[in-house]
Amino acid sequence: MIAAEDIQFTHDIDPMSVAAFFVRADQERVEPDITPLKLQKLLYLAQANYLASTGQRLFASHVEAFDNGPVVDVVRRRFQGRQIIALDSRSEEISAELPADVHDFLTRVWEKYQDDSASQLWRLTHSQDPWKDAYVPGQFHTRIPDEAMRQYFTDRVPAAERIFHANVVVVTPDVFEDDAVADERLHAFLNS
Template identity: 40%
Template sequence: MATAHDVAKYFLLIAAADEDSEGLTHLKLQKLLYYAQGFHLALFGCRLFPDMIEAWDHGPVILSVWQVFRQHGSMPLPVPPIGTSVSLSAEQRDLLNDVWNTYGQFSAWKLRNMTHEEAPWKETPYRNVPITDEALQRYFQTQVTNDRPDHG
């Protein structure tokens, strides 16, 4: 199983290689991690990474990733050094590329607002508590088209 930090590094590397990207902020990274976990649960029936996703005021957050990147505030996050390896399978990389291609085009605040309209965040009764795998899987199964993430 990958770690949330492996997935975060991969998204940072994708953003750095994307000439249309202005880099990743911490807020945007958190939302991409949420989408990656949700679609992995929907498509494969298991978690992509073991970390829980919590429902915070500004949307879904992985605490361990927040602790690493919080000092950057709303500034673009540093790109991992060239040659950084990430322990992800080809299947996982394909999913993350699909998530990036679907959601990477949106700003951090657009993604934040989108997550606030989605059932997993809306239906978590309290802030700063985990969003259940069941809630993620149930919602994201409705967002899959042809075994691919869809934003419809």
């Protein structure tokens, strides 16, 4: 049996590598549409889901509350404007090989949100408490606490709408409803 502390998650990777993943994935579509605004929302959703799924940061950067929603500033400074981001020397030079578990996780994020427009993702992130609670009109660089994202996505976003790390198994309470032996095993596993 694998103990909970033996499960490993890659964490604190370079946020530019995550950004490059999304830009490259978008370039494979018939009609690429990833703008800096959409990229920022994808980064936030990836970080928040990873925090809720693993308890650790996906990338080693804070998410901040700006007027247009959650922002990862190091990526904002690199990709600005309103145009669709194209593969060029800026994105080629940040091509880092992602660990397999991160690549798998980001693929899941991309599959869920790739068809959403920047404005749809803007509305989604503006409706969520982590940004709303941290945002101060006209103020920039206000950190959205990791714990706020983790807690909101764990407690308020239904499991069916979340993205989980491949090493995380979601089990609903009714699975063990009438199975005392399985219930004891689960309890032993969680307390090991």
